[in-house]
Amino acid sequence: MAPEVVCSFVTDWSEQTQKPTSMGCCVVTILLAILTSACGAHVGGSQVPDSVQGETDDHAVSLGSVVAILDDAYLPTALALIDSALTHIKVVHFEMHNDAVIDKVVVALKAACARGVDVTVLLEGELDFNSGRVAELTAAGCRARIDSPAKYLHAKLLVVDSRRALLGSSNLSHTSVQQNHESNLRVDEPQVASWFDAYADALWQNDTIVPTLPELEVEGIIPYADGGYPGLLHTLVTQAQNRVWIVSYGMNLSSVDDQVNLLADARARGVDVRVLLERSSWNNGLTELNQRATAALLALGIEAQQEHPDIVTHAKITIVDDQIIVGTNNWGYGGFWGYHEVGVVTSYTKAVTAVADYFLTLWAAAAEYNETR
Numbered sequence: 001m002a003p004e005v006v007c008s009f010v011t012d013w014s015e016q017t018q019k020p021t022s023m024g025c026c027v028v029t030i031l032l033a034i035l036t037s038a039c040g041a042h043v044g045g046s047q048v049p050d051s052v053q054g055e056t057d058d059h060a061v062s063l064g065s066v067v068a069i070l071d072d073a074y075l076p077t078a079l080a081l082i083d084s085a086l087t088h089i090k091v092v093h094f095e096m097h098n099d100a101v102i103d104k105v106v107v108a109l110k111a112a113c114a115r116g117v118d119v120t121v122l123l124e125g126e127l128d129f130n131s132g133r134v135a136e137l138t139a140a141g142c143r144a145r146i147d148s149p150a151k152y153l154h155a156k157l158l159v160v161d162s163r164r165a166l167l168g169s170s171n172l173s174h175t176s177v178q179q180n181h182e183s184n185l186r187v188d189e190p191q192v193a194s195w196f197d198a199y200a201d202a203l204w205q206n207d208t209i210v211p212t213l214p215e216l217e218v219e220g221i222i223p224y225a226d227g228g229y230p231g232l233l234h235t236l237v238t239q240a241q242n243r244v245w246i247v248s249y250g251m252n253l254s255s256v257d258d259q260v261n262l263l264a265d266a267r268a269r270g271v272d273v274r275v276l277l278e279r280s281s282w283n284n285g286l287t288e289l290n291q292r293a294t295a296a297l298l299a300l301g302i303e304a305q306q307e308h309p310d311i312v313t314h315a316k317i318t319i320v321d322d323q324i325i326v327g328t329n330n331w332g333y334g335g336f337w338g339y340h341e342v343g344v345v346t347s348y349t350k351a352v353t354a355v356a357d358y359f360l361t362l363w364a365a366a367a368e369y370n371e372t373r
Contacts, residue, residue, distance in 0.1 A: 066221070066346065068326075068354045069184040070315075074170040075101070075177040077186055081160045082108040088118040090159040090200035092340070093172050096123055096133040101174035106133060110140040119143065120204055124153040147340075150208035154339040155225070156184075156328050159200055165193040167342050168326055169249075169316045176314065181307075181362060183247070183315035183326050183355070185344055191218045196342065199225050203340065222345040229329045230259065230336045232345055236320040237262045243272040245319040245359050248331045250286055251277055251293035255333035264300040272303075276363055278313050279306035293331075307366040315362075316343075317355060323347045324355050 069077050082089060082105070089112055096102060113119050121137055123130040125146035137144040147153045158166040168184025170176050187193060195216050202211035210226040224232060237244055237259075244266050253260060267273040275297055277290040290306055297304035307313045318325040327343015329335040346352075 066185060066187045066189065066348060066351060068351055068358070069166065069168065069170075069186050070354075070358055071180070071182055072178050074166075074168075074182060074184055075104070077184075078158055078166055079104060079108050081158060081164055081166055081186070082112055084164070085112050085117045085160045087161050089120070089161075090157070090197055090204075091119070091121040092153070092155045092157040092200050092203055092342075093122075094124045094154055094156060095127050095130055095171050095173060096121070097171075097173035098129040098132055099174045101177060102172050105172060106136060109137060109142060113137075113141040120200070121145075122147055122153065122200070122203055122207065125149055126152070147203070147207040152334060152339040153203075153207065154328055154334065155342045157196060157200060157342050159193055159197045162194045162197045163190045164188050165196045167196065167328070167344070169314050169328060171314075175312070180312040180314045183317050183358070185326050185351075187221070187344070189218060189221060191216065192221050192223050192344070195223045196225075199342065207340070220347045223342075224327070224344070225342045226340055227337050229325070229327060229341065229343060232325060233259060233318060234262060236318070236323060236325070236345075237266055240266045240269075240271045240320050242321050243319060244274075245272075245317070245356070245363075246275045246331075247277075247313065247315045247317040247359060247362065248275070249278045249314050249316065250289055250330050250332060251275070252289060252332035253293050253296055256331050256336060259331070259336075260297070260300070263297070263302055267301050274363065275302060275304040276313065276359070276366055277304070277306050279309045280312070281309035305363075305366050305370055307362060308369040313362060315358075317359060319352070319356055319359060322349070322352055324352050326355065 089109065091109070096105070109119050109121065119137070119142040121134070121142060121144035123134060123144070123146050125148065130146050134144040134146055156167060156170055156172075164187065166184060166186045168182065170180075170182040170184050176182060195213060198213055199211055202213070213225065216223055222232065244263060263273050263275070275294075277294060278286060279290065280287045287306070294304045294306055316327055316329055323345060325343055325345050328341045329343060335341060
């Protein structure tokens with residue numbers, strides 16, 4: 001049976017945590033840790049190497065640390081952040097699905113409103129069930145609305161008290177938070193969290209524009225949004241000396257040929273370049289798109305493969321030497337330039353190691369599957 005996973009396929013693609021519907025909706029970073037004892041990653045029940053395993057007590061990580069939140073570790077992390085809120089919560093998300101698992105998030109947000117926390121929630125307007133969640137939250141005293149149709153909202157962002165932020169690939173749906181391979185970061189760095197807070201405020205005021213925010217770099221952490229990913233990618237890849245490893249849910253070559261050429265140039269310099277893409281068990285359009293990308297990458301001398309179809313690989317990771325980018329961007333026009341997106345670049349050693357180990361685990365599993373097909 002085809003699993004309930006992410007994506008409906010259209011001209012460009014995004015992702016949705018349900019099978020295709022009549023809507024036709026289609027479809028890291030781990031930040032810096034200042035603590036000497038802070039962990040590099042927080043992973044849920046997925047099978048990942050011991051070196052990726054990290055802090056399991058969310059409240060043991062104090063301000064100044066950043067943790068990789070991988071696979072099914074997202075939901076408990078999000079709930080802990082919401083429960084810890086004292087003044088305000090900002091949610092900017094692609095979806096808030098109407099399932100029993102995400103009910104837990106809604107209940108937590110309602111409870112925050114009830115104790116006097118200012119809660120604002122902005123959701124993508126193309127998904128019908130988001131309107132129901134908006135009505136539910138509004139009735140509980142939260143400020144919530146769907147966005148306008150002018151610009152696709154693909155960000156997945158939670159900010160608490162301008163001090164803590166959680167962002168990355170996970171959508172608010174039971175499939176995303178329980179079943180998929182997902183990559184997120186939890187950052188307890190107030191300047192970075194405040195930067196994303198300002199981004200959320202700007203979208204709340206006017207989601208039809210690209211917010212104008214000052215550039216920020218704090219202790220090796222660079223937050224970005226809307227259209228910021230390609231420039232950062234270009235800078236890192238053109239300087240790469242050892243490795244460029246990428247995980248993407250999808251790659252539309254017609255939209256990102258310049259970036260693919262950057263990968264080819266890096267490979268020609270002797271850099272270890274690898275790309276891992278989703279192979280869907282039910283979405284033939286996405287699988288064929290990624291098959292074409294895989295074939296083109298291989299023709300350029302780049303190692304590329306699609307993963308096992310039984311588990312959705314929805315993570316969005318770029319590893320370049322000793323830096324990583326984790327965010328919400330897929331490799332297509334929308335993900336690079338068209339949509340509301342968020343992410344972070346960091347060089348924090350523990351985070352880079354954790355995400356690199358995670359990549360190698362996914363890569364090995366994909367290789368094993370492809371060898372036995």
